[in-house]
Amino acid sequence: MASPVSVYSNTRDPQIRTTARDSLKMDLLANVSLLPGEERIIDKDVIYICPFNGAVKGKVLITNYRLYFNSVDLDVLVSLDVPLGAISRVEKMGGASSRGENSYGLDITCKDMRNLRFALKQEGHSRRDLFELLFRYAFPLSHGSPLFAYLNQEKFPENGWSIYKPVEEFRRQGLPNNKWRITFINKNYELCDTYPTVLAVPFKSTEEDLKRVATFRSRGRIPVLSWIHRENKAVIVRCSQPLVGMSGKRNKDDERYLDLIREANDTTKLTIYDARPSVNAVANKATGGGYEGDEYQNAELVFLDIQNIHVMRESLKKLKDIVYPTVEESHWLSSLESTHWLEHIKLVLSGAIQVADKVSGGHSVVVHCSDGWDRTAQLTSLAMLMLDSHFRTLRGLQVLIEKEWISFGHKFASRIGHGDKNHTDQDRSPIFVQFIDCVWQMTKQFPTAFEFNENLLLTILDHLYSCRFGTFLYNCESARDQNEVRTKTLSLWSLVNSKMEIYLNPFYTPESGRVLYPVASMRHLELWVTYYIRWNPRIQHQQQSPVEQRYRELLALRDEYLKKLEQLQMSDSSSTSSDLANSSAPNASSSTPPKKYLRTPL
Amino acid sequence: MFSGKPLKPTFKCYLPPVQTDVNKTIEPPLRKLEPRLLSGEIVVNEVNFVKKCISTDNSQDDLWGKLICTNFKVSFIPQDPPQKQRTQLFHLLLGEHDIPLTCLDQVVTVNDLKGKKKILSSNQKLKFNPTELILYCKDLRIIRFCFDEAGPESARKVCLAIAHYSHPADIQLLFGFEYQGRRYHESKEERLRSSTQRGGALQVPIFDRSSDWDREIKRTSASEWRVCSVNQKYAISPSLPEHIVVPASLADQDLKQYSSFYNDGRIPMWCWSNRDGSALIRMANITDLQQQRKIEQRIFSAIRKSHPQDSEAVRLELDKGLPTIQEIQSAFAKIRQICVLDPFEETEERWLSSIENSRWLDYVRVFLRQSAEIVYLLDGRNVSVILQEEEDRDLNCVVSSLVQLMLDPHYRSLTGFQSLVQKEWVMAGHRFLDRCNHLKKNDREECPLFTLFLDCVWQMMNQYPAAFEFTEAYLTVLSDSMWIPLFSTFLFNSPKQRTQLLTDFAKNKAIPPGEDPAGFFPAVWEWSQQFSTKDQTLFNNPMYVGKGSARVQNGEVKTFRRTKKVYSSTVRGTSSLPANGLKGNGERRRSSLVSELKPDFSPVKVESPSDRFFRDWFSQPADQHGVLIPLLMPSHVALWKLFFLRWVSEACIPNGGPITTYHKLSQLVDEIDILQSQLRQYKGSSPGSTPLPSPSAPPSNQRRMYFKATPPCDPSTVPDVFTSSFPFSPVGNLCRRNLQGTPIGKFLNGAKIWLSTETLANDTV
Known part of the structure; x- marks a missing residue:
């Protein structure tokens, strides 16, 4: 009886074409569909040590984009299709003299919640070439070669790079107006090299003000507008921490600048949300950072207790331990609790709810963490998703990601480690995964409020790692410009928007103007099993979203x-x-x- | 709606009329607060100027009114008619603020000033005047009344009356016996006119007559089995139905003889047969150990003969390995504690591990797993299975009904499901009276086994949402009905008790002999007793794929069509076991089946045939109309939120929850129904002839869906009242004590388990 296991990415990918060139030569790999620009590097007989089916004989194929495996045994049909970008680590296991069956081979750790093991024949250094080629193509940046996104020759009817135009988006929000203006002060990334070129700032602030404020904000990431409420004109402003330091420095320009933000919609108090736990904020003073003190008049400071990237990384690692390859059986819920993953989700969501609630009540808010590119991006984008139904559409979500994450310098390259062999890099962290998880939690609670479906979220996360598209490459806009990402690579949104129907939620009922407040309670937060446990063949048996x-x-x-x-x-x-x-x-x-x-x- | 008639009621008809000035003028400034009484219901005590607490945190929304105790319910009549939109189902017999006395779990009186509290039971004294009354309900509601402004003496009397009347001394004092007697005589003519059908409009077989069993035998093609009436007049067992199904090769005389060796005379009874002939049988333990071997040999060989392949049966002793009655009761008490009693915020941090510690979900999983293993035996290995339990009246009910639900799509239809409950619970002698503890006589016998079963069904439904004809709202309403003592379904301990009490009842109420008990004391399945036709449509699952399901229509049984067997060949091919590898295997399996929850995948180890069966099954797309096996990974067994959290306002998602998709699905299905009927009208007319001038929708009262298809852009369709608690409303149904500072607060806070009568009684004044 055949049991097809994990032919996963193909099912959601409409653009793959079949190359039949070598079909006679390699039976097993005959039906592998390669992308335009994808090239075969090596193929080999191996044994895949499948955690679900045991040792499976078959053939592995490495291209410059993916690792593909197909089993020989017709009784157990196993195939794997893993973009090399998803690989975080390749290791040799066992030596030439190792005893035991299948003890000699390769051990591959992936970024997308799975591990792969292949065993090879012990004689004749049979794994050497496979290991070396895999290593070279999985980590091209460590070998001075280009990422696959630069080799990809796919063609799409739509150009995803045009989905987000900052000025257009500001115009949609009703900007500029008499309180807020658009500035191009950063057009050469001189004010802040990790910010986008187009910024919205208080109308009354001068370019000189901005420059002075930049000196007092970590990495020059000054407070700028992310979103404005159409009716009450309350705004969400994002920035990095003030450079208060141990000595408790003050900066009058910064203080006045924040007050301009408050003034813009005539409220008595500006709320500053510091995403960090207060102890972390205090500790940051030692490295020159800190938080807004009493000297900021007409402002209140609220700490949101969200942990840093290191805590999140360890949390997801623990989660992987209990779901892959098998789901922890005896103490599932307490094990899940001890990963704290859902607790972190809860804190991020409830932080965003507070932001959204404040803004819909007519009060402007400033959101920051330390550098304002991780937790801040989570909070502002989730709050905007709650407040603005436009971002709950298929294209709206793309704009939201392009705007709050990509253009505002969430360090995708560092957090994901695209093409980089250094798997222990402390800069890596699943902050964006966590954000998508939060979006998923919201779609679970409001199944008719989003135009997109779960499939889109899964696709986004798959290509967060795959390196097939330029969308998530590099840390900020200045680096993207330097590397000509928008001209030399394709956008993920080209793929998505060329095949929109598979990403649409049929239950979607547009309701503009409704603010969505999810319930950030453990009673409702669920583990996203169709993502975190999707490699388990039993999950695959179940239709994706049977109700849909x-x-x-x-x-x-x-x-x-x-x-x-x-x-x-x-x-x-x-x-x-x-x-x-x-x-x-x-x-x-x-x-x-x-x-x-x-x-x-x- | 199509023919231009005035708009038929939508869900909004359960809300107070919108801004009707008429209503305002009609309403007198001071209403006389009259309770709505059922026929035969009398007010025993009442007190005015009572405050019903709506929210724990503030008293802003509190309602003033009159608290009344009748011989049926506790009723609160608010001074001001409710202004809030109500989303719950409109119950025909119970008002929004009513609680049937049988639904009360604990009646707690409090005097805040003196720092005293007492759990009241029957015939007790109360040495203080209560300032507050807290009613803990079996449907998980917590209702609180304050007597700040009420006469202290009358408040005390009402509390004592509630306590007294919720502890009836005898089953015949349950209000159903009064109500149904009156109803019978009052509605005689109406009944004659409409000639009500047994078991409600859907004709649910009650299994109190041989024809019901006969039909079931035919439906499942169990040719080697026969209906036997050896238990007529309950001659061999008071807890078995009068007609049971037994192997065709066993004579009545033998059965009579064997029965004396079985616990309570419960000889093996056939439940169901699979398409290839393997049968599911249930029985009690043999009490006479000396005779055991001999009798078992005979009975097992008879069961073997009834198998088309003559293969021997596997016997499973369910009380070895499944949780006990006490364990299940305690798990339920704990999960109830966590979900509704403990303060919301304090339980957040350790929510998951608290749920785990209650073990409720573990037990749900164990029962599902046990049932899935039996599915393997019956379907994968095609052997008959005998469920054995000491009394055959508790665990066997859960497991046998779950197995049938997994194997037979008929039981996933509404009629089928109700007949399954009749067959495996009511007529199989599940002791509902004791397990529900309706008389509050013995807390030790109380056990939410039926609730556990409903939770297991919900898990299946959660995983296969298109496979069931009914909804989770139906399951929840069914569970609530257990606490309304008006229906014959959940009142009795055994078929014999049922027959006896109903015969006495008929005699006392001058009901002519020969009348059908199902007519004069109806089962819960006659849903029109509780809900309007429209509200009953909330039971219908718009996703249901119902084609080919067996249905009793116009008294005729359509043949039971089953989908092709997909796995048999594989299993036969790979199974290394001999085709009849029987009792020995049964013994072996028993040890591995039950308690041992092994990882779903252990590739290194040798795969057992049942693992292989499951793996093969899961490698195929599920057929909604075939065998259904639930995923049993702990990550896929979830908390049944509608049941456990519907009253918790903090957990209520405004404008969200599953109802939002249910709404859209039912609108779509309603539209499809309309189109279908229009097409039918076209097809009905011969070609060339003029069709009906305007093809119309089926009359509104025949439409299956709660939400009707609406024209686009109709503002009235914006579902403002949707919450994750729909169709229930948390408002005023769960009011925990504000725990800060008060002595009672300290007490309740420290109580780590649901307050049992004993612990509290010791702690009283």
């Missing part, structure tokens, strides 16, 4: 009936009256009131 599937089937049935009815009515009307036949244009047939009534839009 069923709804699609019913929609198709409805359309079929509508069509039949229309045909019947048409044949009727043509036989009885020629007048009615004229009205048989699609969607028309308004001869009977119920018909009109039934035209519910999809």
Whole structure:
């Protein structure tokens, strides 16, 4: 009995074409679909030590983009399709003299919650070439070669790079207005090298003010507007920590600048959300940072207790331990609790809820953490998702990610370590994964409020690692410009927007203006099993989102009936009256009131 | 709606009329607060100027009104008619603020000034005037009343009355016996006119007559089994139904003889047969150990003969390895404590481990796993399975019904499910009276086994949302119905008790002999007793794939069509066990089955045939109309939120929750139904002839879906009242004591388990 295991990424990827060139030469690998620009590097007979099916004989193929494996044994159909970008570590296991069956081979750790083990024949250094090639192509940046995104020759009807245009987005929000202006002071990344070129700042602040404020904010990341409330004009402003230091330095310009933000919508108090736990904020003083003190008049400071990147990294590592390869059986819930993953999710979400609540109550807020590119991005983007229904559309989410994450310098390169062999790098951390998890939690609580479905979130996370697209490469806009990402690579949104229907949530009911407040309680937060446990073959058995599937089937049935009815009515009307036949244009047939009534839009 | 009639009620009809000035003018400034009484219901005590606490934190929303105790319920009548939108189902027999006396778990009186509290039971004295009354309900509500402004003496009397009347001395004092008697006579003519059908509109078989069993035998093609009436007049066992199904090769005389050796005379009883002939059988322990071997040999060989392949049966002793009654009760008490009693914020941090520590989900998983293993035996190995339990009246009920739910799609239809409960619980002698503790006589016998079963069903439904005809709202409402003593379903301990009491009842109420008990004391399955036709549509699952399911229609049984067997070949091919590897294997399996929850995948070890069976099954897409096996990884067994958290306002998601998709699905299905009926009208008319002028929708009262298809852009469709608690509302249904500072607060805070009568009684004044 065949049990196909994890032919995963293919199922969601419509753009792969089949190359039949070497089909005769390599039976097993004959149906591998390669991307344009993808090239075969090596193939080899190996044994895949599958944690679910045991040792599986088969053939592995390495290309400049992926690792592909297919089993020989027809009894257990196992295939693997792993983008090399998802690999964080390749190690040799066992030596030439190791005893025991299948003890000699390669051990591969992946960034996407799985590990792979291959065993090879012990004689003749059989693994040497495989190891070396895998190492070279999995970590191209460590070998001075380009990432696959630069070799990818795919073509898409839509250009995803044009999804986000800062000025257009500001205009959508109603900016500039008499309180806020757009500035190009950073067009050469001179004010701040990790910020985008276009910024929105208080109308009353001068370019000189901005420069002086920049000296008092970590890495020059000054407070700038992320979002403005259409009615009450309250704003979400983001920045990095003030450079207070041990001596408790003050900066009048910074103080006045924050007060300008408050003034802009005439509220009495500005709320500053420091995402960190207060102890961390205090500790940051030692390295020159800190937080806003009492000298900031008309401002209140709230700490949101969200832990730093190191804590999050360790938390996800613990989570992996209890879900892969097997789900911890005996004390599942307490093990899950001890990873603290959901607790962190809860803190991030409840921080964002506080921000959103404050803003919808008409009060402007400033959000920062230390550098303002991790926790700050999480908080502002989640709050915007709660406040602004536009960001809950398929394209809106892309804009949100482009804006709050990519353009504002979330350090994707450092956090993910694209193409870099240094797997122990302390800069790596799943901050963006955590954000997507939070979005998923929101979609679970409000299943009709988002235009996109789970499939989109999974696709985003897959390509966060894959290096097939330029979208998540590099740490900031200045580096992207230098490396010509937008001209030499493709955007993930080109893929997504060229095949939108598979990412759409059929339950979506647009409701503009509604603020969504998820319940950030352990009672509702769930482990995202279809992501974290997806390599488990038993999960794959279950249809992805059966409720959504069923709804699609019913929609198709409805359309079929509508069509039949229309045909019947048409044949009727043509036989009885020629007048009615004229009205048989699609969607028309308004001869009977119920018909009109039934035209519910999809 | 299509033919231009005035809008039929939408969900909004359960809300107070929107801004009707009429209402305002009609309403007198000071209403006389009259309770709504059922026929036969009498007010025993009442007190005015009572405050019902709505929220723990502030008294702003508190309601003033009258608290009443009747012989059926505790009722609160608010002075001001509710202004808030209500989202819950409209119950025909109970008001928003009513609690049936049988639903009360604990009646606690408090005097804040003196720092005293007391749990009241029947015939007790109360030495202080209560300032507060807290009612802990079996449906997990917690209702609080304050007597600050009420007459102290009358408040005390009402509390004592509530305590007294919630502890009836005898089952016949339960209000159902009064109510149904009156109802019978009052609605006689109506009944004659409509000739009510047994078991409600859906004709649920009650299994109190041989024809119900006969039909079940035919439906499952269990040709080697026969209905036997050896237990007529309960001659051999008071807890078995009068008609049971036994191997065709056993004579009545033998059965009579064997029965004396079985606990309570409960000889093996057939439950169900699989398509290839393997049967599911349940029985009690043999009490006479000397005879055991001999009798078992005979009975097992008869069961073997009833198998088309003549293969021997596997016997599983369920009380070895499954949790005990006490363990299940204690797990439920703990999870209830965590979900509704403990302060919300304090439980957040250790929520997951607290849930784990309650063990409730473990037990849910163990029962599902046990049942899945039996599915393997019946379906994968095609051997008959005998469930053995000391009394055959508790664990066997859960397991046998779950196995049938997994194997037979018929039981996933609404009628099928209800007949399953009749067959494996009610008529199989589950002691509902004791397990529900309706008389509050013996707390030790109390056990939420049926609730556990419903939770297991919910887990299946959660994983296979299109496989069941009914919804989780249905399961929840069914569980609530256990605490309303008006239906014959959950009142009795055994079929014999049922027959006896209903015969006495008929005699006392002058009901002519020969009348069908199902008619004069209806089962819960007659849902029209509790809900309007419209509200009952909330039970319908719009996702249900119901094609081919067996249905009793117009008294005729459609053949039970099962999907093709997918796994049999594999399993036969790979199973290294002999085709009939029987009792010995049964012994071996028993040890590995039950308690041992091994990892789902242990590739290094040799895969057992059942693991292989499950792996093969899970490697195929699930067929909603075939065998369904739940995923049993702990990550896939979830807390049933609607049941456990529906009253918890802090956990309530405004404008969200599963109802939002349910809403869209049912609107779509309603539209499809309308289209179907229009198409049918077209097809009905012969070609060429003029069709009906305007094809219309089915009349509103025949529509299956709660939410109707609506024209686009209709503002009235914006579902403002949706919350994750829908169709229930947490407002005023869960009011914990504000724990800060008060002596009672300290006490409740320290109580780590649900307060048992004993612990509290010792602690009183």
